[in-house]
Amino acid sequence: MKNHHRSLKLGLLIIIGLSLGIMGHLTRASADTYVKEASMTPKTYVRASSAGAMYTLKISSSTVSFSKKPHYLKNYPSTTWEATKKLYEKKANGATYLYYYVTNKSGSVSGWIWHKYLKAGATYATLYGYAKDELGKPYSYGGNGPSSFDCSGLTKYVYAKAADKTLPRTAQSQYDTYTHVSSSKLEKGDLAFFGGSTSSITHVGIYIGDGMMLDAQNYGVISEAIHVSWWHVVGYAWPETLVQ
Numbered sequence: 001m002k003n004h005h006r007s008l009k010l011g012l013l014i015i016i017g018l019s020l021g022i023m024g025h026l027t028r029a030s031a032d033t034y035v036k037e038a039s040m041t042p043k044t045y046v047r048a049s050s051a052g053a054m055y056t057l058k059i060s061s062s063t064v065s066f067s068k069k070p071h072y073l074k075n076y077p078s079t080t081w082e083a084t085k086k087l088y089e090k091k092a093n094g095a096t097y098l099y100y101y102v103t104n105k106s107g108s109v110s111g112w113i114w115h116k117y118l119k120a121g122a123t124y125a126t127l128y129g130y131a132k133d134e135l136g137k138p139y140s141y142g143g144n145g146p147s148s149f150d151c152s153g154l155t156k157y158v159y160a161k162a163a164d165k166t167l168p169r170t171a172q173s174q175y176d177t178y179t180h181v182s183s184s185k186l187e188k189g190d191l192a193f194f195g196g197s198t199s200s201i202t203h204v205g206i207y208i209g210d211g212m213m214l215d216a217q218n219y220g221v222i223s224e225a226i227h228v229s230w231w232h233v234v235g236y237a238w239p240e241t242l243v244q
Helices: 002-031 124-132 151-163 171-177
Strands: 033-047 056-059 064-068 081-091 096-104 110-114 118-120 179-181 191-197 200-209 212-217 220-225 233-238
Touching: 033 096, 056 110, 124 151, 124 200, 124 212, 151 171, 151 200, 151 212, 171 191, 171 200, 171 233
Parallel strands: none
Antiparallel strands: 033 081, 033 118, 056 064, 081 096, 096 110, 179 233, 191 200, 191 233, 200 212, 212 220
């Protein structure tokens, strides 16, 4: 009887061992991935979910492994991310996932992140950061930066740097291109336009809150009030959805 029990136990152990071996093989197979990595036109994103995390990936010719999570989106509520590479990960079960390689605008934080954790856009904090860096720069007609600016050259430069967005060159064309907003719905980062009429726009500035704007005028790049005697406000426009 003891020998019979011993044989049963041995048989069960063999079956369990075989099962674990098969499961282990399946686990390893499902972890195998096939990779397609490519560069992409730089595009800005903000977090769509605070639950997301970035990964450090080890990529070979045909596989990818997720080694660690160096950064978590919950710690970056006001950050604009710039994606420069994309990676398609195809698992052995056929599921395909898209990841972006992103870097914050200062270049201090980077990593791979699942694209569903991001949404297209930029933050006002990033836009304002680029704009205030230009304070004190001299005015020059036709100036596109970075050493000097005219009014529309400044707005074009700041939006390109902060949001990878190409604005038209002149104040009039910027006004004509983007959706107009009323003063009651004005948000920081929107553009304020000035001139004789809607068809005669002569100046543009970036609204920074509390009735103030940052603009390039004869005294250089300064911050000043929108409603003053030397400017006639014509209207406002919204070139980009910014996270406030």
